[in-house]
Amino acid sequence: MGRGRIDPTGEQAPSRRRKPWLALAAASVLAFGTAMAQQGGSAIVTFQDDVSTLDPAIGYDWQNWSIIKSLFDGLMDYVPGTTELVPHLAESYTVSDDGLTYTFVLRDGVKFHNGRALVAGDVKYTLERTLDPATQSPGQGFYLTIAGAQEFIDGAASEVSGIVVVDDRTVQFTTTEPDAAFLHKLGLNFAHVVPQEAVEAAAGDFGHQPVGTGGFKLKEWVLGQRIVLERNPDYFEAGLPYLDELTFQVGVDPNVAFLRLQRGEVDILGDGIPGARYTEVMADPTWSKQVSLGEQMQTGYVTINVEMEPFTDVRVRRALNMAVNKDRIVRIINNRAVPAVQILPPLFESHDTSYAGYPYDPAAAKALLAEAGYPNGFDTVLYAYNVAPNDRIAQAIQADLAEIGVRAELRTQAQSTVIEAGGAGEAPLLWSGGMAWIADYPDPNNFYWPILACASNIPGGWNWARYCDESIEARAAHADTLARADQQAERVDEWRQIFVDIMGDAPWIPIFHELQVSMHSTNVTGPDAIFVDPMHIPVHYEMVRRAQ
Amino acid sequence: MAWETLIDRSQGAPPTRSTPARQLPKRLKRFLADRAAVVGLCGVLVVLAVSIFAPLLVPHDPAKQYFDGLTLEGFPLPPAAPYWFGTDLLGRDLLSRVIYGARISLLVGVVANGAAVLIGLLVGLAADYFRGWVETVLMRLTDVMTAFPALILAIALAAILRPSLWIVALVIALVNWVWIARAIYAQVLSLGRREFVEAAGALGVGTLRTLARHILPHLVSTLLVFGTLGISTTVLLEASLSFLGVGVQPPTPSWGGIINESQSYFLNAPWLVIFPGAAILLTSLSFNLLGEGLRDALDLSERR
């Protein structure tokens, strides 16, 4: 998700045997097998920050991401607690042999919260709304491969020609080129279906008057205080959601939220366990049972600006990689992460378990620096987002670099300032924490195109390392055309090799893969994985149950 | 009314005057007899000495992140040997950081806050002295400065300029003077109308001299309040500004900075806040005692 902290996901590593290209219509979202579980009751979730919007075309932060998912649905979704893609509003779908045409058949009997039945035209309206520049959707860029999208954006066409409503229950997408991640993109919030009449009735305020098809519907929103959702009795997933009512209280300091949880006044700490209490909680036999830990699709890294002296020399970049003691940094954040040696997190199939990276070795790093012509090190600047624990992590990195003679001056600043410095190519080193990459969808290309590609090496882009290798770019583009089911193994291998080769150039210092951590009261229950869901970040609210 | 007659009578009192030089030993004696003042002086000297001789005093390198300075779970250590004030969230020696922090904090508390007091005094006085449109412009300027979001200024400066202590001092002075200006303005407003001042004017003493001789002494107490209490708030403000990236950057320690980065740990690791907090408190208290002692010894506010 775009901005913000992350604290999230699922104890058991979700299944690696994803076959997202198969129409797994049979794989019910009730994979956890608790279909007979009781419904009823309510729960309270706390957040420090206000919820900005619940418009699926607009909301793009870790906080509103899964609230929106509980109000709206997409054609595709993920099995709760996993990264396994399954049809959701779609009953089934087919992909043409050339990988360019996707045909979806919608479920029967799906109703919006306003009582109207879902039709294929709503899907077309939704995507066109996200693409429309007037909507200002941050998700616009995901759907540019749809045929006619650019013409529509430019105003040259009044509709997107690549989205065709075949009949009320059938919608067809045509892409201009094979897009291996297209189904994942249809699972993003930006493609969650909205009813045109409700959007228009809200007169520009749909973000506060959301109407969707989701398991919950909005009951009350007191600005700056709370959002109350109630069960949608017409929800198409039988037996879901479990709760009758779900309340989000905003403006609650995490430390106070923790005290309130102890008192039984709240059920889920949306911001996670406050750092000050974490070790205490984990050491306590009762409290630690209320904690869920899980992996997420996140990597925290330092970008090394490859266009800046002396980082133009790959030996210098490799030396920096060897200088940082990642184990100690993980300790500083109370072991809430696993040290990273590569770009992709372990949740990805293309993660290379055999890759060793650059092991911590300050002496070798120093020797390499000397070889590159910097026996006495050099001065540089390290940018970091100022909110804890990123200030501390940056200081730990700074101290490690100092050990090999690299004197990094710290600039810990407001997030927007750091992003701007990175985008302008002005940051020699930049610790990405707090702005770090959590993938939008579980496909390796999401770790390449926005942050490591030549295409994103533009002013204002997120490729803060200014990394660009044309041959890798070509391989990446090729890998993404491998959209057919029988090409998936090849694609996974190709991406794995691409990321290993990028690490050979060392444009990043991967520091750690952060874990999701969440804590809930004994009043609510559910599989651990749904409290740290990697896709419904941070919590899969529809799956939360009231404890008996 | 009896009130007016009282004032009429008081007017006649002849000003007591003698050269300051002759009074110096007497005043010094008076100062030394004031125990609170001496305590204040000692406190100020100690803080000064600590900041000057910090490198000689610290038991550890204040920037060194000790491997054994954190528990295995990454929690800081409570006060005990060899870290007498405990360690901070990165496993650094808190005592050494508090000692080094005196440098930044003292500079900010005294220089930046002093500048703010000076600007506030001048603006307040000028508004009263010139009256008319100058008064209007200056007082409305204070309105603008009060309403204006210093936070945004700080973020903008942080991005444009290289972070430095002087920018922090500048921002603090820019932000804080409005309070002093308003307070001074209000006070002089009443003083300026008091008959004895007007009488001085009638006697032909110039307005500037009136200000210096008859009004300034009455403001000494107010200035003292802002000058000393302001130390505490300024030191804390420095931390917020540095947090935004304007001021001293990590790992350089300042008292406010130490508090800022660890205050959410207060219930579990109180030492992280108590030691730097006590340093701030003792410093501003010492300056206050010293200031009050000086004022009394020099008889500043009774000079007429």
Add this chain to the structure above:
Amino acid sequence: MIGYLGQRLLQAVGVMIGVTIVTFLLVFLLPADPARMIAGRSATAATVASIRSELGLDRPLPVQYFSYLKNLVQGDMGRSYAQKADVARLIKSRFLPTLQLAMAGILFELLIGLPTGILAALRRGTRIDQAVMTLAFVGVSAPQFVVGLLLIYFLAYLLPVFPLGGYGTPLHLVLPAVTVGLAGGGWYARVTRSAMIDVLRQDYVRTARAKGVLPRRVVAKHVLKNAVLPVVALVGLDIGVFMGGIVIVESVFGWPGIGQMIWQAIQLVDIPVIMGGVIVTALFVVVGNLLADLVYPVLDPRIRYS
């Protein structure tokens, strides 16, 4: 008097214009692009550019400013970039809580500061004086976050007298207001004390004492009235500053005030919300200082405005 008020109201307009200009300039000095913040990480350059033009951010700065001013005069404060909602509506939802906390905070400042300051001045040099002044320094030096957390821990968690943060009943208001009051009260106590001492030292008061006028009456009627002028100035300033939000206290206690909103808006470079917040603050700064200026002559009849 009416002339004076009219003049001040005219000046208030000037202040508002000044504040909006300064803020507008500053926001555009910020090296952050609101369009890019909205567009997020996956946006293409074209998307960013189109958002920028949708928001009108591609127009020259003076054009943007005057169009903002024009809308403002018509009562339109614009729409939040991040929340896509009317700024006026967002501010309205937070106005009452902000006002309540500001007023209660000032009340506690006065309740804590005035009596202790007077007491210290009358007992100058005694242990009472020393204790009061030391406590004043403790109050001012203590970080508000820590004070708030301690109050919550002891008076809401361990001893469940007050709610654990939140908004609603008068009981919710007490701890946040006390937190504000402890810090401000330290200032008020200190200022009251020193002003009182100054007045007590003046010849007319000495004479009054010598003449046998009862000290208590002197204190109540004359000394206090004169000594309280700087306190009035502080209250006037506090009205404006607190109405701009008390970020830390709001955040610890989960108080839905305007400070949190502005703070988040600054993080997201949500210009219309920042501007809206600044305008509200400016309005109350003007009002607060005007009130103070109007109170001076009441307390001290020798102060007159032409």
